[in-house]
Amino acid sequence: MASTIKPAKDLNAVRALIKKHKKNDRLFSVIGIFVIAALAIALLVLFLDLVIDGYPKMNLEFFSNFPSRKAEGAGILSAWVGSALVLTVTFFVAVPMGVAAGIYLEEYAKKGWFSDLIEINVANLAGVPSIIYGLLALGLFVYEFGLGTSILTAGLTLSLLMLPIVIVSTREAIRAIPVHIREAAYAVGATKWQVTLHHVLQYAMGGVLTGIIIGMARAIGETAPVITIGALTFIAFLPPAPVSEVMPFINFNWLDAGFTVLPIQMFNWISRPEHAFHINAAATGAVIIILTLLMNGLAIRLRYSIRKKIKW
Amino acid sequence: MGKQNEIIKAESKNFDFHYADGTHALKNINLPLYEKKITALIGPSGCGKSTFLRSFNRMHDLYPGNKYDGEIILHPDNTNILHTKVDPIEVRMRISMVFQKPNPFPKSIYENVAYGLRVRGENNKRLLDEKVEEALKGASLWNEVKDRLQDLAYNLSGGQQQRLCIARALATDPEIMLFDEPTSALDPIATVNIEELMSELKKKLTILIVTHNMQQAARISDYTAYMYLGEMIEFDETDTIFTKPSKRETEDYITGKFG
Amino acid sequence: MAQKKIISPGLKKNIRRNFLERLIELSLMLSGLAAVLITFGIVYILVTESLPFFDAVSLKEFLTSTVWTPLFERKNYGILPLVSGTITITGIALLVAIPLGTITAVYLSEFATHKVREIVKPILELLVGVPTVVFGYFALLLVTPLLQKIYPDLPTFNMLGPGIVMGIMIVPYIASVAEDAMRAVPMAMREGSYAMGATRFQTAVTVVMPAALSGIIAAYILAVSRGIGETMIVAIAAGQQPNFTFNPVESAATITAYIVSVALGDLEHGGIGYQSIFAAGMVLFLMTLSLNILGQWTRKKFTERY
Numbered sequence: 052m053a054s055t056i057k058p059a060k061d062l063n064a065v066r067a068l069i070k071k072h073k074k075n076d077r078l079f080s081v082i083g084i085f086v087i088a089a090l091a092i093a094l095l096v097l098f099l100d101l102v103i104d105g106y107p108k109m110n111l112e113f114f115s116n117f118p119s120r121k122a123e124g125a126g127i128l129s130a131w132v133g134s135a136l137v138l139t140v141t142f143f144v145a146v147p148m149g150v151a152a153g154i155y156l157e158e159y160a161k162k163g164w165f166s167d168l169i170e171i172n173v174a175n176l177a178g179v180p181s182i183i184y185g186l187l188a189l190g191l192f193v194y195e196f197g198l199g200t201s202i203l204t205a206g207l208t209l210s211l212l213m214l215p216i217v218i219v220s221t222r223e224a225i226r227a228i229p230v231h232i233r234e235a236a237y238a239v240g241a242t243k244w245q246v247t248l249h250h251v252l253q254y255a256m257g258g259v260l261t262g263i264i265i266g267m268a269r270a271i272g273e274t275a276p277v278i279t280i281g282a283l284t285f286i287a288f289l290p291p292a293p294v295s296e297v298m299p300f301i302n303f304n305w306l307d308a309g310f311t312v313l314p315i316q317m318f319n320w321i322s323r324p325e326h327a328f329h330i331n332a333a334a335t336g337a338v339i340i341i342l343t344l345l346m347n348g349l350a351i352r353l354r355y356s357i358r359k360k361i362k363w
Numbered sequence: 364m365g366k367q368n369e370i371i372k373a374e375s376k377n378f379d380f381h382y383a384d385g386t387h388a389l390k391n392i393n394l395p396l397y398e399k400k401i402t403a404l405i406g407p408s409g410c411g412k413s414t415f416l417r418s419f420n421r422m423h424d425l426y427p428g429n430k431y432d433g434e435i436i437l438h439p440d441n442t443n444i445l446h447t448k449v450d451p452i453e454v455r456m457r458i459s460m461v462f463q464k465p466n467p468f469p470k471s472i473y474e475n476v477a478y479g480l481r482v483r484g485e486n487n488k489r490l491l492d493e494k495v496e497e498a499l500k501g502a503s504l505w506n507e508v509k510d511r512l513q514d515l516a517y518n519l520s521g522g523q524q525q526r527l528c529i530a531r532a533l534a535t536d537p538e539i540m541l542f543d544e545p546t547s548a549l550d551p552i553a554t555v556n557i558e559e560l561m562s563e564l565k566k567k568l569t570i571l572i573v574t575h576n577m578q579q580a581a582r583i584s585d586y587t588a589y590m591y592l593g594e595m596i597e598f599d600e601t602d603t604i605f606t607k608p609s610k611r612e613t614e615d616y617i618t619g620k621f622g
Numbered sequence: 623m624a625q626k627k628i629i630s631p632g633l634k635k636n637i638r639r640n641f642l643e644r645l646i647e648l649s650l651m652l653s654g655l656a657a658v659l660i661t662f663g664i665v666y667i668l669v670t671e672s673l674p675f676f677d678a679v680s681l682k683e684f685l686t687s688t689v690w691t692p693l694f695e696r697k698n699y700g701i702l703p704l705v706s707g708t709i710t711i712t713g714i715a716l717l718v719a720i721p722l723g724t725i726t727a728v729y730l731s732e733f734a735t736h737k738v739r740e741i742v743k744p745i746l747e748l749l750v751g752v753p754t755v756v757f758g759y760f761a762l763l764l765v766t767p768l769l770q771k772i773y774p775d776l777p778t779f780n781m782l783g784p785g786i787v788m789g790i791m792i793v794p795y796i797a798s799v800a801e802d803a804m805r806a807v808p809m810a811m812r813e814g815s816y817a818m819g820a821t822r823f824q825t826a827v828t829v830v831m832p833a834a835l836s837g838i839i840a841a842y843i844l845a846v847s848r849g850i851g852e853t854m855i856v857a858i859a860a861g862q863q864p865n866f867t868f869n870p871v872e873s874a875a876t877i878t879a880y881i882v883s884v885a886l887g888d889l890e891h892g893g894i895g896y897q898s899i900f901a902a903g904m905v906l907f908l909m910t911l912s913l914n915i916l917g918q919w920t921r922k923k924f925t926e927r928y
Contacts, residue, residue, distance in 0.1 A: 062440065062453075068484055069452050075823040083729025086722050091745050093790055097752065097760050104763075151653035159647050160654065172657040178844065178914035179907070180851025182878050183664060185885070186903040190667035194891055211660055218657065242639060244646045265751070272753020275853035275878065279885045279899075314755040314854075321759055321858055329763060336756045347751035351744045420817055427735065456819035466810040469833045479818040481828070528814070535818065 098340060105334030113334060117287040118316060122327030127335055129286040130316035133202070134271060136290060136305055137312055140206020141270050145213040146263055150252075152214070153221025153259075158247050177215040184211045185279025193280055200281040202290060203306040208276050213266035220262020224255035257357040261350045268346035272339055274314040285319070286311040313339050369397040372569040373419070373539060375435045378445075380414055383428025388414045390593045391433070396539065401561060401570040403584035403601065405577055406616070411593040412573045413463075416541050419444070419571060420458045421451035437538070456483065459532035460541040464548045465524035467516035467531075472508050475516045475527055479535035494534050502530035503560055522553025529560065540564065542572040546579065558583050577617065581605050589613045668904045675897035684901070690864040692898040693884070699898070701905055703864035707874035711785045711856055712849035714870055718789025719845055723796025724838070730797065731804035732826040746794040754791065758858030761787035766859060779861030779873035788855050792848055796841045803837020803924060804830050836924035843917035847910045853878035877906045 102109075116126025152169070160166035188208035198204045228251055236246040252259075290308030311319075313335055320332035373396040380389035389411045396402050404412040414423075421444065423429040434443040437457065444454045459479070467475050474481075476495045485491060495512070499505040504526040508519070516527055525545060532540055542561070546554040561570060561583055574580050580587050581601060588598040589612070597604065597613045608614045676684070679699040687700025726746075730739050766783035770776045776783075807830050815825040831838065861873030862883035875883065881899045889896050 065453055065456055066450070069450055069456075069819075069821075071484075072452075072482075072821045072824065076821050079725075079729070079823050079826075080733055083725055083733055086725045087729065087742055087745075090722070090726070090749065090790070090793060091742075094745065094749050094752070096764075097756065100760070100764055101756065148653045148656055151650045152657060155647075155650035155654040159650055166654075169654045169657055172661045174918055175911065175914055176657060176660060178847055178910060178917075179664065180853070180878065180910055182851065182853045182881055183668075183903055183907050183910075186671075186881070186900060187660070187664045187667050189885075190671050190900065191663055195667075214657065214660070242643055244643055268751055269753075272751075272755065274753070274755045275857075275882060278882050281885060281889060314753055317759070318755050318854065318858065321755075321762060332759060336759050339753055340756050343751050343753060344748060347748055348744075351747055355744075422813060422817065425813065425816060452819050452821060455817055460813075460817040462810060462814065462817075464810060466808070466814040468811060468814065468829050478815070478820075478828070482815075482818055482820045482824055531814075531818065 098337075098344075101333045101337040101340060103333075104330060105332075105337045108330055108334035109337070118285060118311075118319075119287070122323075122325060122331055125320075125328075125331055127313065127316055127338070129289060130311050130313045130335070131338070132289055133286070133310035134312040136202050136293075137205045137209060137277075137310065138267060138270055140203060140306070141209040141213055142263075142267065144207060145210035145217055145266065148210075149214050149217025149262075149266075150221050150259060153218045153225065154247060154252070156218070157222050157225040158243070158251060173215050173218050176211075177219065180275075181212055181273055182275040182279055184208055185276030187211070188276060188280045199307070200283070200309060201307045202310045204280055205277050205282060205310065205312070206306075208280055209270040209273055212273060212276065213270050216266040216269065217259075217262050220265070221255065221259050224258025224262075225251055227258065228254050257353060261354045261357075264346050264350040264353070268343045268350070271346075272314055272343050274318055277312055277315055278318070282315055283309055283311055369400065371395045371438055372398040373435060373437045373444075375415075375418075376433055378415075378418070378431070378433035378435060380411075380418060380423070380432070381430040382414075383426065388593050389418075392590075392595045394588055394595060394598055396569055396571055397586060398569050399565050399567070400585040401565050401572060401583055402586040402588065403580035404571070404573045404588050404590060405575075405580050406590035406596075408575065410590045412590050413543055414593075415590070416543055416571060416573045417460075419539065419541050420455045420460050421445070422460070424451045456535065457537060458539040458541060459535060459537035460543065461525070461528050461532050461545050463544045465521060465528050467519075467524050467527050470516060471513045472516050472519070472527060473512040476530045476534050478531060483535065495530075498530040498534035499527075501533050501564070502526045503556065503563075504530055520553075522549050522556060525549060525553065525557060526560065529557070529564075533564070537568060539569045539571065542570065544573050544575055547575060554579075577605075589616060591616070664907065668900055668907055671900035672897055672904050674892075675894065675901045678894060678897075679901075688866040690880070693887075693895050697894070700866075701877075701902065703866040704875060704877045704880050704902060705905070706866050706868055707781065707856075707860065707864070707879070708850055708876040710868045710870060710874065711781045711788060711860060711876060712846060714782060714785025715788035715792055715849045715852075716842075716846065718786055719792035719796055719849075720842060722789070723793045723841070723845070724800060726793065726797040727800035727804060727838075727841075728826050728831070731801045732822060732830060743798075746797055749791075749794045750798075752791070754852060754854040755858070757787050757791050758784070758854045758856075761855050761859035773871065776871055777861075777873055779859065779863075780871050781860050781874055782870040784855045784859040785870060787859070788849055788852055791852070791855070792845045795848055796845045799841035799844060799921075800834070800838045803834040803841065803921075806837065806924075807833045834924070836920045840917045840921035840924065843913055843920060847913035847917065850913070851878065851906065851910050853882060857882040877902050881906075 113126045114131065115128055116124060117128050119125040156166060156169060185208065188204060192198045192204040192207055193200060232250055233246055236250045286309060290305040290310060293302065293305050317332050317335040317339065320328040320335065375392050375394050378389060378392040382388055392415060404415060406412050417423060418431060419435060431445040435445050437444050442449060468478060473495055476498050477491050480491055480494055496505060499508060504523060507523060516524065519527060546557050564570060584601045587601045587604040589596045589604065591612060597608060597610045604613065605617060608617060683699055684701055687698055688702045689698035689700050690703045691698045730742060761784040765787055766778060766780065769783055811829055811833055812825055815829040856876045857879040860879060862875050862879050863873060864880065865872060865874035867874055880902055884895055884899045
């Protein structure tokens with residue numbers, strides 16, 4: 052027997068309507084792909100532009116020469132050494148403090164006004180423009196503490212920037228560890244710190260590392276705060292070597308030394324009117340971007356592999 | 364058995380379903396839906412009853428990798444709604460669905476009900492007003508909300524939200540309505556309301572309902588199918604299923620020996 | 623005699639162990655406290671260093687004068703030219719970033735297959751990692767020359783080029799926050815829409831986006847804050863001359879670019895130039911802080927709902 056419930060509308064009309072609506076679907080798909088492709092191409096152009104412009108300078112001398120008034124012979128020796136030393140300070144300040152703060156917030160802090168206060172502060176610090184950190188460092192480290200425009204000041208300044216990144220990634224990594232792992236450790240008599248050190252931190256290591264790498268990559272490229280503390284743009288000497296041949300083999304005089312860093316060197320060269328310096332700037336930019344892309348790429352890889360590997 | 368006198372609105376034939384992860388969720392399901400009747404799907408959780416129900420408006424198409432085999436034929440036009448050439452959107456425009464948990468949109472009560480019509484390109488204010496009122500009356504919600512149609516749907520109680528979702532599904536004059544455990548998130552009074560509503564609705568359309576509650580199936584449905592582990596064990600008139608089922612497994616489930 | 627039997631020597635060291643545990647907790651807490659101290663440090667330094675500035679300059683002049691020349695012979699202290707530059711460049715950036723970022727977010731959340739998403743998201747993250755000084759190079763030496771081909775009168779330093787580049791820089795921020803917001807919309811709501819016969823686009827625009835609206839708005843607000851605080855792109859490509867204008871083809875300095883230009887010169891500690899960058903920094907901090915709080919509040923309101 053035939054059905055008495057008829058299709059609500061003429062099926063052909065329905066089909067025509069769907070066809071019309073689906074045009075929007077397709078149109079948007081095309082727009083979406085186009086936009087994303089444009090972004091990817093922008094990234095690629097940006098990268099190639101630097102590499103091609105800077106290609107003539109890409110040789111060993113560029114890394115072993117000091118900056119110079121003459122563009123041809125100028126290099127980034129003082130800049131990369133400066134960046135390396137500044138980042139060393141940043142690493143040794145921001146990583147322990149950031150990881151410790153992350154552990155405190157996730158494992159120790161009781162829910163209350165105090166942990167809320169810290170939490171709100173961490174969230175807000177992540178959004179403070181980097182140049183404000185530069186002003187803080189200028190007022191506090193350079194003048195109030197009298198550290199001057201030194202590698203130590205720059206390292207501390209960048210660690211302020213890196214701190215929220217490390218804290219946030221540490222917390223996220225710790226939060227992903229299920230309670231039963233902790234309970235298992237407590238059940239055999241471990242103390243809170245033992246549980247934290249032997250288990251929580253171990254299992255969170257991948258995530259923490261990701262945050263550290265991303266933070267360091269950001270610190271390499273940060274320019275504004277380092278300019279604000281008064282870093283010199285023309286440095287034709289190296290800080291004292293951290294390692295010496297006589298006792299005690301290690302010295303910390305380099306912490307007080309004047310310095311420049313890669314992005315400031317690049318900024319300085321961009322600001323020159325002569326085209327030859329722009330080539331130097333491009334080459335420096337290529338070095339910076341390759342470093343940051345490699346580090347970010349590593350961090351992204353790391354995160355994906357953690358996500359894939361660990362199933363609690 | 365009055366089956367021969369009934370009109371078939373839709374029927375599944377040799378229907379198999381595989382999830383993207385390879386799970387063979389439904390095996391060779393054959394089931395008719397009789398017109399203007401309520402057919403209930405019962406069975407222990409994980410037996411595939413919701414999977415089966417969701418196949419009727421191609422919900423599984425939203426997640427890549429799922430695979431239908433066999434057919435679900437929709438009458439009177441004999442369309443196999445599972446066919447790859449049939450647009451799932453067309454199927455959904457004819458067969459609407461009410462979900463387990465009320466899922467109103469973050470819009471006003473009015474806009475929630477009007478949504479299906481707007482999706483169909485209908486923007487005539489007078490016609491929309493008329494249809495919204497009709498649907499809300501059909502879902503026994505009109506008297507409660509007629510003075511606050513512009514309120515956000517979230518301000519309604521759970522039972523009201525579910526009736527709103529029924530009104531939303533009703534407003535587009537569907538040929539079949541699917542109910543996926545529509546009362547499992549509701550209190551007993553709201554449940555009774557919805558059950559009465561369904562008995563009212565079947566005067567106009569065909570209903571397929573999944574329920575975890577056997578009493579509910581016994582109270583409201585005309586036909587009942589018992590499913591287990593992705594297979595259709597038994598299908599018959601509800602009275603028969605609950606009084607003298609022909610299969611041992613069905614009887615065990617009905618009498619509570621298992622499940 | 624009911625003397626306790628010691629099973630393991632480890633059990634004897636309770637007092638020492640508890641003390642150590644407390645010590646560790648304390649040092650961890652101090653690290654957490656550092657975050658609070660940094661915020662207080664910022665406020666403290668900005669206030670104390672700019673107070674002498676406001677002794678010399680009335681708040682009325684600071685907020686209403688349209689000339690900013692603290693380092694010139696004829697000194698004027700009106701912040702408006704720096705604010706106008708900041709607003710104009712950020713505005714251009716948003717004109718680029720909001721449509722592109724939103725389209726990217728909608729596409730990734732509602733249209734893209736799992737595979738596409740897995741490829742595109744890392745690209746966006748890489749884009750976030752590009753240092754801004756490199757974007758500055760891009761703005762000055764690539765985008766502006768290109769724009770000059772279309773509009774030959776465009777000066778080397780202008781607000782349009784850096785604005786566009788800043789927009790490209792901000793796209794990934796908007797895309798990722800907005801996408802997170804849309805992905806957080808429960809699947810049940812999408813199913814409800816699809817079950818009514820809606821298409822992807824209809825579902826995205828009429829159900830998912832309204833449901834995620836506060837999250838998307840939070841993304842925009844955070845993007846504004848990001849643009850206002852951005853320094854190197856503008857310092858390199860927009861010029862460092864304060865100019866009270868909203869015309870994108872003119873050169874102008876932003877608040878951040880002014881701080882950089884002063885910091886690059888010889889800074890006399892305690893001089894009016896030195897104090898002026900803290901006053902400018904204060905304005906910048908207040909602007910970004912209020913935007914960040916607003917953005918986080920909107921975002922939180924959104925996450926509470928689902």
